Amino acid sequence: MTISWRDRPVGIVGLGLIGGSLGLDLRQRGIDVRALVHRPSTAERARQRGLADQVDTDPAVLQPCGLVVLALPLDQLLEPPAALVAALPAGAVLTDVGSVKAPVLERWRQGPWRFVASHPMAGTAQAGVEAGVAGLFAGRPWVATPAADTDPSALQQVRELAELVGARWLCCDANQHDRAVALISHMPVLVSAALLEAADVEADGATAQLARQLASSGFADTSRIGGGNPALGTLMARHNRDAVLAALGRYRQHIEALEQLVQQQRWGELEQRLSRCQQLRPEFLPPATAMEPPGPPAADGRR
């Protein structure tokens, strides 16, 4: 009889939105969760919230684990503390949650562990030890980007973990993942941020005030990700720079073409392009799910 990964504790490094939510979901399903955090105050609060069975600031807490999830921000995934690297149990299956995959895979593929690069795509409006909520991954994609030397049984274990918490499992090439998320996630943050900057007119105080009074749900939606976590937006641009620049270049061509249609009063063509956009959008909408995460959907509490 094979011993399942479920029969040993699962380790989580970091108990922010992703790590904390994963801890709650795994514990609900009877998994013994051991978590490593940086600060004693975080450990204390995580224990109060029940995010893991054991929480410690000593990397030794990970020793009994057969599967460890690095739920750290991108910069720490790419330059991990030496003490953490040294404490990872030899032979363990190791995965991460970073939103850029090629550099993370490059950093971790070699080592005394079996690494699977992965990316659970779940909401990130909240952060920190208070952010974790049960059910965050339900119905959301969890993308793995295996390399030629990725251990198939390690890949299978991470898949089982993802599916245990209700995520939709997908596999693709790391560079392809990074290009796709640049288009639908990283570049749009800058598009949305530029909108907020442009709306912040200062030359004419009365218009600035009026724009604030008249902005409605359309502006709120379009500006939501541009008004999100600045550190996260910067990390995405920094560590997925080539794909983000390529996506921005594409974007600029399209906004300039639309501007030209307005400039040249080519209204029929403008309406045709907007009709195409109307047809296109449903192709990009996530499948409706009855299992929306129970936490607040956006930092501002609005839909």
Added chain:
Amino acid sequence: MTISWRDRPVGIVGLGLIGGSLGLDLRQRGIDVRALVHRPSTAERARQRGLADQVDTDPAVLQPCGLVVLALPLDQLLEPPAALVAALPAGAVLTDVGSVKAPVLERWRQGPWRFVASHPMAGTAQAGVEAGVAGLFAGRPWVATPAADTDPSALQQVRELAELVGARWLCCDANQHDRAVALISHMPVLVSAALLEAADVEADGATAQLARQLASSGFADTSRIGGGNPALGTLMARHNRDAVLAALGRYRQHIEALEQLVQQQRWGELEQRLSRCQQLRPEFLPPATAMEPPGPPAADGRR
């Protein structure tokens, strides 16, 4: 004793989202509503839905009205049918609902009526005779843009109408209104549409497919208004062209500046600008209201 505008029937021309919603709200408050529509089939359906007390395709239906609301699309407001213009009751207070104010004011300020240019800012994801819902205007801005020759008592009557259905009344200059809505409504439609176009990569079929699979609520929000009604987006750009071009010019400067920071790897500055965006966004959010419109919030039914 003064006879109030409420003591005579109120006319509504057009029973789409705005006209139909207004009819429902006014009738609920005991006002006698007379509506003019173009097609007999629309009239029939509007009667079934109870959008007005009398609905007709004959402009004579407006004759007893002391206050008439032109709830027509921008192009029809700017080039109204001669039969409609001829049938408007002499001396009536007349207002409109167009999302661009300077050209509408210019078209209607002279005439045998007392015109008040106005713009109720309420959701527009739905259209047509099925779209009207009660409560649409509750808590939303209703902006008037009076000119020097606008009749003060007419302005007051339109204000009372707007406040009767729960809207927040605002007054400003027509050009200032048009610049503000270009920034927070009309230009963002093109920004959002360009995002959909850019995400629709065709050169690499696998990335195109993956982008569709991975797009989540952030992309759905940012692309919502770009995937909206193409005719409406075109009308806004067409009839508010100068202000939309000025806003697009501003926008382009900002997106290019952000692109340059990524290109030049100036991560500290990028994070500072994103922090400013994070601070800025709450200034543009509409005040929370317990009276959200009861209709579907977006064409796709998602938040």
